[in-house]
Amino acid sequence: MSSFLVSGKLVDITARSIYPATVKVNNGKIESVTPDNTVPENAPFILPGFIDSHIHIESSMLVPSEFAKLAVIHGTVSTVSDPHEIANVCGMEGVDFMIENGKTVPFKFNFGAPSCVPATIFETAGASLDSADVHKLLQRDEIKYLSEMMNFPGVLFKDEEVMKKIASAHQLGKPVDGHAPGLRGEQAREYIAAGISTDHECFTADEALDKLKYGMKIIIREGSAARNFEALADLLHEHYANMMFCSDDKHPDSLVLGHINQLCARAVAKGIDIFKVLQAACINPVHHYKLDVGLLRAGDHADFIVVKDLVDFNVEQTYINGQLVANNGLSLITTTPSAIINQFTCSPKTTADFEIPWNGETEIPVIEALEGQLITNKLILPPAVENGKMISDPGNDILKIVVVNRYSGCTCGQSVYPQLRVKERGTGIISGA
């Protein structure tokens, strides 16, 4: 690989300084960073690349290589990614697919071992991963951590399988990600004391402060489904050393517009110190997850970005291992069609499959979706009834919701469970974790 120079105003995040410099890249690594007074005043800024500290690539509806192609435009060089959505469908084969497809492009994916497949015992999943499977995954070098331990009651009640999964990660020196929306006080302390070191589910500052107090790192989530940036961003003033940014779920229409760079711009616009913002966006994930991502120091992998300013964070160039992967909004990553894996065997459904006979009940449970949140409320409301059947009630924004078993080709109606209803407020979206 060739040797080349990049000049600009270098942002040294940990030293909290910005100075004119020339970076020499040789064979994919940073050979030197040299102060350079010939760099013009209006030169762009050079800084380490952005990292999404918790994102399910599957939610982008793209395979990893295609995700990377888009993300690098916004200066993202790496993600910490839980493949639990595909593992829910295809098991170990799904995790393998993500790792292998990710390797086909110059981008630093860091996959975790899904801790909760299926997510709950109420789920009809396509696969399940037990503690032995998780142990096997954690032994692999490509697997960097045990991903979000959603079964927090299982942790609090010391469920044997749950504790085995956590113990495997600890034994192998890999961090354990948390997922405990709303957990507070003593229960939060116990959950964290089990060796779970991050949480991306806080939706109030008080909850985040509770968890920070017990030594947990807080990942500010702002994605397509859940948006907690406004509630948590001001904590960066004081707690930046223990915070990161993530999307969790990012749909392709919003990934096209921006990624972690947008969160940096919003945080800076709120008056948060630029170095604190960048520490959360670029540095903390590398240290916490021990990522093989360079931080712009001599000897590091040449993973860095060039941005026009530190206000909008419009990315001019993205380099990964010394390779220019995005240039002025154009991705230079090329992809090839990937193999297809799946195991859906769902049969066609008819209107009759979705009918709910009315048995005379005057009250039914309704799920209330909350704008920008994954948590929901339970309401008890009267049903709308027509010709002996419960029907959707769009006037009150109450719609039918059904669960269809996508792993069953059964046409007898057993695969459809039209029992629940949802009341949506605004554009609330119900999503996985």
Ligand SMILES: [Zn+2]
């Ligand atoms: Zn998640």
